[in-house]
Amino acid sequence: MPHLYLVDGSSFIFRAYHVLPKLTNKHGEPAGAVYGYTTMLWKLANDLHKADGPSHLAVILDKSEHTFRNEMYDQYKAQRPPAPEDLKPQFPMIRDATRAFSLPCIEELGWEADDLIASYSKAALAQGWQVTIVSSDKDLMQLLTEPGIDMLDTMKDKRFGPAEVVEKFGVGPDKLGEVLALMGDSVDNVPGVPGVGPKTAAKLILEHGSVEGVLAAAPDMKKGKLRDNLIEHAEMARLSRKLVELACDVPLPQPLEEMALDGIPEAPLRAFLEHHGFKSLLAKLTADQNQGVDPTPAEPTGVPEEEDPPCDHDGYETVVDEAALDQWIAAARHQGWLAIDTETTGKDPMLAELVGVSIALAPNRACYVPLGHGGSDMFAEKPVQIDRDAALAKLKPLLEDPAVLKIGHNLKYDLIVLGRLGVNVAPYDDTIVMSFDLDAGLHGHGMDELAATHLSHSCIAYKDVTGTGKKAIGFHEVDLKTATRYAAEDADVTLRLWRRFRARLPVERATRVYEMVDRPLVPVIARMERHGIKVDRERLAGLSAEFAAQMTELEGVIHGIAGAPFAIGSPKQLGDVLFEKMGIKGGRKGKSGVYSTDVNELERIAADKDSPGKEIAARVLDWRQLSKLKSTYTDSLQEQIHPATGRVHTSYSLTGAQTGRLSSTDPNLQNIPIRTETGRQIRDAFVAEPGNVILAADYSQIELRLAAHMADVPALKEAFARGDDIHSLTAQELFGTVDRDTRGRAKTINFAILYGISRWGLAGRLDVSADEAQSMIDRYFERFPGINRYIAETLQAVREQGFTETLFGRKTHFSRIKSKVQHERQGAERAAINAPIQGTSADIIKRAMARMGPALLDAGLTGTRMLLQVHDELVFEVPEDEVQAAKPVIERVMATAAEPAVVLDVPLAVEIGVGASWGAAH
Template sequence: MPTLVLIDGSSYLYRAFHALPPLSNAAGEPTGALFGVVNMLRTHLKAKPDYAAFVCDASGPTFRDELYPAYKANRPPMPDELRAQIDPMLQIVQALGLPMLRESGVEADDVIGTLALQAAAQGIDVIVSTGDKDMAQLVGPRVTLSNSMTNTTLNEAGVFEKFGVHPAQIVDFLALMGDSVDNIPGVEKCGPKTAAKWLAEYQTLDNVIANAAKVGGKIGENLRSALAQLPLSRQLAQIKTDVALTQAVTDLVLRERDVDALRTLYTRYGFNAALKELEGKAGAGAGEELRGADVPAQYRKPVAADLGLDPALAAPGSYECVTSEERLQAWLQKLHAAPLIAFDTETTSLDPLQAEIVGLSVSVQRGEAAYIPLAHDFPGAPPQLARDHVLAALRPLLEDPAKPKLGQHAKYDVNVLSRYGITVRGVAYDSMLESYVWNSTATRHDMDSLAKRYLGYTPIPYESVAGKGAKQIPFSQVALEQATAYAAEDADVTLRLHEVLWARLETEPRLREVYETIEAPLIPVLARMEQRGVLIDTQALRVQSNDLARRMHEISQHAFSIAGRSFSLDSPKQLQAILFDELKLPAVVKTPTGQPSTNEEALDAIADQHELPRLILDYRGLAKLRSTYTDKLADNVNPHTGRVHTSYGQAIAATGRLSSSDPNLQNIPIRTEEGRRIRQAFVAPPGFVILAADYSQIELRIMAHLSGDAGLLSAFVGGQDVHRATAAEVFGLPPEQVDANQRRAAKAINFGLMYGMGAFGLARQLGIARNEANDYIARYFNRYPGVRTFMDNIREQAHRDGYVETVFGRRLYLDDIRARNPNLRAGAERAAINAPMQGTAADIIKRAMITVDAWLGEREDARMLMQVHDELVLEVREDQVEAVSAGLRERMCAAAELAVPLVVDIGTGANWDQAH
């Protein structure tokens, strides 16, 4: 069938401008957006479509502005750097022979929509090249979307998979969500999941409106508040498909390109690879150009090589379902002979310590894998090998430390297998962690995201074999053919990812060392800690939960007396009415729809003007503690162990810090009475105590090391109170004359500067005038000039390289370090200053955990339980406290060699709070 390609020029120009570095040619003319559009055009023209058009917005208002004068009112004016690239873009489009359309009174979307439907009606296949989600409403049997910047396409099934609604429902979907960029009002707090849920239940926006009274909770209130504006939102979001055009679809044929004009333009703007292609020279694909000499060195990050992938990496695999002893033995022989085994488990639960194994997959070479089903129990399920028999056969391989193994998030599988008495050893590689070390900020590190990024491959979604939502079935109910395709692919894709990622790590010795000496050895350490868990006093939590409920009730009654009537402290709408309509307090913070916000920032900003905002904040703080900890921790107790087992995420925080989830044990407040009471519920068993070992001021010590500032080094080497010493320097006093307020100010400066705090933030924190805060900071830098030099140098390095490093070589890429938006750029500069310290602190405690775990070995009188920020928490037998404390302090202090000593504070007690 003939094909029409409709290129959304306006969308690509903006996307390229914001996505690509601020490039320029030799004359200093901006070229970044132009560069991206040219590559996109070359990609489409290589496909030689029968018909094509480049569609742009015309200047002037459109019919939507007449419908709603506030339409797109929030959009800032076009940046001068982008405006300068429009005429060159149009010249290149013209020289390429592409028909170009710009219609006044409508948007490019409307022109594209009209042409797409006309072409489809004539039996022409249509490809709409865009990155705009609104275009999904055009998708149909003959219309697909293509995004050449992400190399993705969307057909009807793809639209549903991505958005959870059918193309015919996209307009209603967009109306419900609204659009802050285009200033289309929607339902406050209605995101894509909520909009898709409503449309799945009611099918259309009209039916959602008709059934609005049935929707409960705060979101139901928001829906009912938005009913009057929803028809307008739908009208604004709907693409017009009946624009009167002077050109027919069949008029949109490509003209012969103007080679001389293109040569002049490509030469002027420095598009070397495009110029080579024009002259008929080899090696000028779009992917190559993005990696080529046109891109400044600091932006040739490793992730750029993800373009132009080897097609063999995405080739289909050959997978076997192993259900006979003969085939099991054949695969055991392969596993014994293989230099590396990729393995993965399929289970009944995301909680590895309660999950039961349904099957296990293995792979030893790219494109070949096996799935061994062990517990599929659907009606008519074929016979399978006995689980105990298969695990016994695999045990020698899995427990052999000399047999290298590979997983994707292998810690989960290690924990699952521990329930069956198998202690997995020799996990040398983990594709999730390889990606995380390679570039922690480039992508999510789940297998599907990595496969798309590094292999150009889309794995089978879990929902396609098990269903989704209420209709999802357990994996044990999935037919073996589908289960094999899904599970064996996991092992195969993991092996392919390792092949790509390990090759990259080998090109960067310091990154490889971070992986080999920190992240990989930490896998079994964290697995043992998770398996061990921590003992919880559930009765103490129940008592505290009741106390919190009582205090929340008291706050509510006090708030009612102040307001003069009762209301829901949990309802943003009712709070808006009380605070802003009745009490006339200023609305300092607004929601995306322009309503007064009642979030924490908004309430904190007016808490000094009336008692009620502070009461609401106190109420919310208690409610969060109750819902997150005192009510939930008891539910998290594992029925098999009687303990709480958190999960430590190694590939979450960009700086290298571990995260804690299910439950999160790292966010329990330590400075409030309520937080300390929660920590009192973390207890030691009879005959043991809780031991907490905390690095003292570790990030400040790292700052002293990295900056080499003589004053800071002297304070730490001399064992001084560094905050008192800083106060003495800043205020020009002997240390013994520094008072509490001066020490507090120095502490705020010491820590604030590490996080990029300026005079405004310091003034607000200390409750002083901004000029006074400026004076404090100036005196600080005058006394500690090495710190200022370090900060200036690290910012300069970040701009030059695009990343910063920890002492041990871990990198943090800063994608916004050259952003045009000054707020984004300033945020990246603050991160550049802080990341080396926070990342180095994370590396140090990880190194300490590895050493401490090896030292403790299999002993039962001392066990590592938790890691919280810069603190390790152990369970130690009472008669071993002194010996363990000494050994622990020695190993933690030796985890890094800095220019200043590491200091560890150790405390013990019957519970975690007492250990502080």
């Protein structure tokens, strides 16, 4: 018997738009809804194929907002807000997506999609077909009056028939229109009868049979508001009955027979996916075609052999006795892998206490092992749970078993928490790193966003479990049922993501960077964070006092120039002083009506020799620098000293910088000024323990060296091989002479060119005209044509494929490289020029970090520890008696870090300094 599936396309579209984050395609166009719609349609095809489902299928869409119902009632849907601006341009693309699957995409002016679905349903039933409506729209449930028709809600994986309609509304499908008319619909602006909700409407229809029956009986009802409303709004009730009634006799735009499913041709689907740059879907399509599999059963993100079921939160197990824990451990050993997550008392892994552990072995096969639940009061009652030490004694052999793979999301956090308890997790996979190596630049890599993007799943929010504000509680105070739903979901989602990412890695050529660069770094970073670095509290306090005194002095100077005191830290007051009182030209106001006083604006004023605000702008910049250093470092570093270790433990992110560089927070060590005296003073506060020294090892001009190799510039390669001063060489080539001024200019040009700087940008840095700057750029490209060729080839490649690659295969995606907005496109181009070089530099120092520990141990240097990574520098704490032996080991590991995977045409030079503090080591 033919089985027709009618897909309510609007339902898919708005679900996709609201579930997924705001994504863009490779042309810079908004495409989150398009991607979500495509994956949902693909998932439907996959599910239905496995269920041996439809013989015929069509997607039904709304063509226009004005229909015959607007003629009946001009306020129909009048209160609906317009479609979001970023959704409007996606509607045509969604129609293209439907046609890419070679599926009928049906819409008709003057009719709603619901009317088309109703008409097609009746026509198919009249021919003896079965019909399934893919939607959750309550209006369409009116059609479920015959045995041959049902509804499928794909988000809940639930089918609806007459029994489910009765359960939901209290009446069968044949009476549902009567109920909908009385209760009205605020979304569609169907008026209904005020004060009549679903339950009251159902009760009235069960008693009186229809809207007309209810209205006829109203005068004899018990006096009250309900009776009065029914009488007063009788005509609106009658109108509402007509508005909710589905038209079942719309002329069919396309014959039923043309909806036959004959498989999904690969070519149009591939062309659509390639046009938008939907790489995960393309990878699955390619994998399926390589295996000779028709794309019809493909799963949207491509990896699991079988489609994952929806998360069953009530099916997760709470493990509160050792026998049950033993069973989970045995199952994990037998399988050979498990996903794991920890729940703790806080975000800082160096301070947080372990509250519980969650484990997942397969989708929906997950558990939570509570270990520290109970009230904060020592006398508070605690739930039944396994003793923490007893549980860890059982889990430790499993988590350290080399034959069992452990899978985590942002595993670094869990490694620190468990490492403090004597558990060293290995081997492992980290899904946050896998996602970054696959999709850097396309979206964020937090679990919630990845679950929405790849699983169409919305994770339970932490605040929904613990509350917010004054009523917030710690996770250890959450009841076990709620805690299990939240914690086990984390492990379950991690496992589902891993199943997708592990298959994409080889298909998308990301295995190399994951296995050779990023994955080995996870435990290295965890150890560095755990060890931390000592800071001199007294030195910091002294600096804070010095900075405060300097700020006070600057305030007096600034107020004197302004002619009156004002709050320098207030953008509004500063803007009024600069642009109103002092009359400085060129001020620009934001939407709030406040003048912009950002760093660019102040630097513009300070650089204008003729500006009356030149001096005050320069002083405000100095004041801001001191204020930032004081608040960010000298004040906050004192508060960040760990009470037990006496050291500061910065937090590194492996996914924070798009090009692959590490970033740090709490404190952010990347932003300490490098070349200023105040920056050196702050570095002086980072000190070694007694009997040790600080050793700083810094790559010398690594990005210029990599540019010489990657752009194949013979003059630069030869100069680096000879050990020449590269900035002096450039000065000689560009200006014909080398002195302090020309070398400084050459240095600026060397680095600026690699960052894709414009003539205007270079003019601003060198304080020359735009024409002079362009002349310098032209001469540079004449002397070093390989650089110009590299830039052109890089831009051509990124425009064609949407991403750049490092020498180790790290991809960085640039979704705005073809943006129609000029400043967005130019910004993407500048970033793309530098990304392969900066990314390769990041890859090399990461490889050096991963190799450093084993190399030091092989040399017997058990006391030397790597503490920090900042820009192109590694910082160590070294016992005084190991310094001379450690230097050559550290230099060798860093200089050869690229090998044997990549052999460079230029040597990597490493400069090493030693001192009592970080500052003294430079």
